[in-house]
Amino acid sequence: MFIEVDGVEKVFEVRKKTGFLKRERRQVRAVDSLSFTVARGEMVGYIGPNGAGKSTTIKMLTGILTPSGGRLRVAGIDPSRERMRLAHRIGVVFGQRTTLWWDLPLIDSYRLMHRMYRIPDARYAENLDRLVELLSLESLLDVPVRQLSLGQRMRGDIVAALLHDPDVLYLDEPTIGLDVISKAKVRDFLRELNTERGTTVLLTTHDLQDIEQLCSRVMVIDHGRLMYDGPLAGLHEAGESERTLVVDLERELPPIDAGPAARVVKVEGPRQWLAFPASESAAPLVARIAAEYPLADLSVREPDIEAVIAKMLRSLGDTPKPPPDRATA
Amino acid sequence: MGAGRLYTAVAAGGFRRYATYRAATAAGVFTNTAFGIILVYTYLALWDEKPHLGGYDQAQAVTYVWLGQCLYATLAIQGGGVEKDLMERIRTGAIAIDLYRPADLQLWWLATDLGRSLFQMLGRGVIPFLVGAVFFPMALPADAGTWAAFLVALFLAMLVSFGIRYLVALSVFWLLDGMGVNQVLMVTGIFFSGMTLPLNVFPGAFGEVVRVLPWAAQLQMPADVLMGETGVAGAFAFQAAWAVALLAAGRLLQSAATRRVVVQGG
Ligand SMILES: Nc1ncnc2c1ncn2[C@@H]1O[C@H](COP(=O)(O)OP(=O)(O)OP(=O)(O)O)[C@@H](O)[C@H]1O
Ligand SMILES: [Mg+2]
Numbered sequence: 132m133f134i135e136v137d138g139v140e141k142v143f144e145v146r147k148k149t150g151f152l153k154r155e156r157r158q159v160r161a162v163d164s165l166s167f168t169v170a171r172g173e174m175v176g177y178i179g180p181n182g183a184g185k186s187t188t189i190k191m192l193t194g195i196l197t198p199s200g201g202r203l204r205v206a207g208i209d210p211s212r213e214r215m216r217l218a219h220r221i222g223v224v225f226g227q228r229t230t231l232w233w234d235l236p237l238i239d240s241y242r243l244m245h246r247m248y249r250i251p252d253a254r255y256a257e258n259l260d261r262l263v264e265l266l267s268l269e270s271l272l273d274v275p276v277r278q279l280s281l282g283q284r285m286r287g288d289i290v291a292a293l294l295h296d297p298d299v300l301y302l303d304e305p306t307i308g309l310d311v312i313s314k315a316k317v318r319d320f321l322r323e324l325n326t327e328r329g330t331t332v333l334l335t336t337h338d339l340q341d342i343e344q345l346c347s348r349v350m351v352i353d354h355g356r357l358m359y360d361g362p363l364a365g366l367h368e369a370g371e372s373e374r375t376l377v378v379d380l381e382r383e384l385p386p387i388d389a390g391p392a393a394r395v396v397k398v399e400g401p402r403q404w405l406a407f408p409a410s411e412s413a414a415p416l417v418a419r420i421a422a423e424y425p426l427a428d429l430s431v432r433e434p435d436i437e438a439v440i441a442k443m444l445r446s447l448g449d450t451p452k453p454p455p456d457r458a459t460a
Numbered sequence: 461m462g463a464g465r466l467y468t469a470v471a472a473g474g475f476r477r478y479a480t481y482r483a484a485t486a487a488g489v490f491t492n493t494a495f496g497i498i499l500v501y502t503y504l505a506l507w508d509e510k511p512h513l514g515g516y517d518q519a520q521a522v523t524y525v526w527l528g529q530c531l532y533a534t535l536a537i538q539g540g541g542v543e544k545d546l547m548e549r550i551r552t553g554a555i556a557i558d559l560y561r562p563a564d565l566q567l568w569w570l571a572t573d574l575g576r577s578l579f580q581m582l583g584r585g586v587i588p589f590l591v592g593a594v595f596f597p598m599a600l601p602a603d604a605g606t607w608a609a610f611l612v613a614l615f616l617a618m619l620v621s622f623g624i625r626y627l628v629a630l631s632v633f634w635l636l637d638g639m640g641v642n643q644v645l646m647v648t649g650i651f652f653s654g655m656t657l658p659l660n661v662f663p664g665a666f667g668e669v670v671r672v673l674p675w676a677a678q679l680q681m682p683a684d685v686l687m688g689e690t691g692v693a694g695a696f697a698f699q700a701a702w703a704v705a706l707l708a709a710g711r712l713l714q715s716a717a718t719r720r721v722v723v724q725g726g
Binding site for chain 1: 469470476477481554556557562563718719
């Protein structure tokens with residue numbers, strides 16, 4: 132297995148002022164007996180609510196955080212012990228941060244990567260050309276990074292993470308804040324990277340479409356624990372997630388009767404909202420409504436990932452979860 | 461070697477980065493020139509009262525002033541070098557990115573700071589110094605050997621200066637905020653480097669102490685080497701000893717920081 136995570140824990144000690152000269156020590160269990168493996172060439176979505184422990188996991192996988200317990204291997208290397216050696220095998224993009232030199236042209240950062248990762252000259256030239264073309268950055272190479280838009284900078288960061296041909300790419304919210312076109316570009320690129328080069332990808336995101344379009348496998352983490360590991364469809368089932376069909380009729384009508392396949396959740400003038408299972412096709416439903424009602428327009432809304440996860444966690448979650456942090460005074 | 465090329469590239473980046481701040485550089489040139497003029501007249505008045513104060517004659521006192529203005533930003537005597545960025549990166553957690561790269565953190569920042577120093581000297585320091593040399597009598601050496609020795613002393617001063625500021629910056633891993641330490645850095649830097657008065661004017665035990673602190677390696681030593689006021693070998697040894705000690709302490713603190721301490725932010 133390329134990535135092995137076995138019973139890994141991460142406990143943060145936080146000190147909090149509770150009064151004059153009084154401090155309370157608390158432990159935050161960010162990751163709790165986490166175990167999974169990822170095979171070479173897999174593309175895995177790693178999702179969960181805010182504070183679930185995703186970024187913490189990625190930091191441990193890059194070696195910049197030492198686990199409090201458990202065993203962790205990436206390409207056979209213990210990340211926190213051999214951070215430098217591992218560095219040549221991995222690429223990392225933290226969507227909220229940049230690896231690029233802020234005040235200098237984009238190309239300067241790439242030249243630095245060339246030296247830092249000791250990429251052979253021919254390889255570097257070839258990779259740079261290919262990546263820059265795929266991510267449409269040609270015209271931006273001489274622009275100082277601080278003048279790039281968020282989406283341009285993100286693409287710039289992805290190039291920087293891949294110049295040295297890493298075996299695995301960790302992406303922590305790579306599409307955060309991007310517009311639809313930039314998102315599509317990044318996704319197309321990642322898909323190609325994975326299929327053509329066989330790069331293993333671990334991706335955290337709050338955007339369900341990232342997962343839908345890229346990952347055959349998802350892992351859901353909550354309060355530092357792995358709650359689900361399997362295909363996306365299974366997640367929809369477990370979360371009984373629903374898509375929404377928004378129907379605009381030609382005039383105000385009573386709630387649509389669409390049979391057992393869907394139910395009306397909201398009516399507002401001629402517009403009606405129908406919920407139906409995310410695992411079902413919308414086609415028969417649309418056909419039925421179109422046949423029976425004066426249809427003006429319609430659109431389908433994907434379920435919100437947080438809602439799906441929340442539902443899934445609730446459906447699993449019989450037992451109340453332990454709070455994420457426990458005071459030990 | 462690969463590493464040499466990497467850190468050369470990093471230093472070049474540091475140089476070019478500071479070169480992009482044109483307005484700040486122009487303002488700095490102006491400030492250092494104006495401040496130099498004020499200080500020169502103050503010193504001249506003082507040296508009129510007490511000739512040969514600290515063993516300097518008037519021309520040497522003037523030279524000391526202009527060298528101080530030249531090295532003020534070069535050696536980031538009151539802070540404001542790369543340690544400012546480093547503190548910010550630690551505080552916000554952006555340091556994570558520096559840590560997963562296959563590069564040594566200390567060498568990386570040292571190279572950046574050397575690039576910065578070089579730019580600050582050429583872009584900002586040289587002009588006030590030339591202004592001083594043109595309009596005031598200065599005690600500059602005529603032989604190339606002394607100038608060469610001065611450049612070596614200056615390079616060692618850069619290492620010491622970085623050594624101090626790197627230690628201070630790493631403290632943010634524990635303190636989580638650089639406000640307090642920045643103030644300390646500023647006050648100690650200005651006073652103990654001899655920016656207000658040359659360290660050799662201070663009498664008694666206090667004088668003995670300030671002259672062996674690491675800050676003495678920053679301005680006082682290069683100045684005395686330039687003006688032939690001290691033995692070159694002794695000056696180099698003093699500076700090198702502090703450079704080695706500070707950089708070694710920086711390495712220790714760095715490994716403690718990256719091992720024990722937590723990277724901030726999600
Ligand atoms: N440096 C730190 N010190 C203390 N607690 C921390 C630290 N970093 C993270 N935590 C805590 O660990 C938990 C997991 O944080 P993490 O950043 O891994 O979440 P995440 O899944 O990435 O969330 P998000 O979706 O918001 O990015 C949170 O409860 C957080 O408060
Ligand atoms: Mg996160």
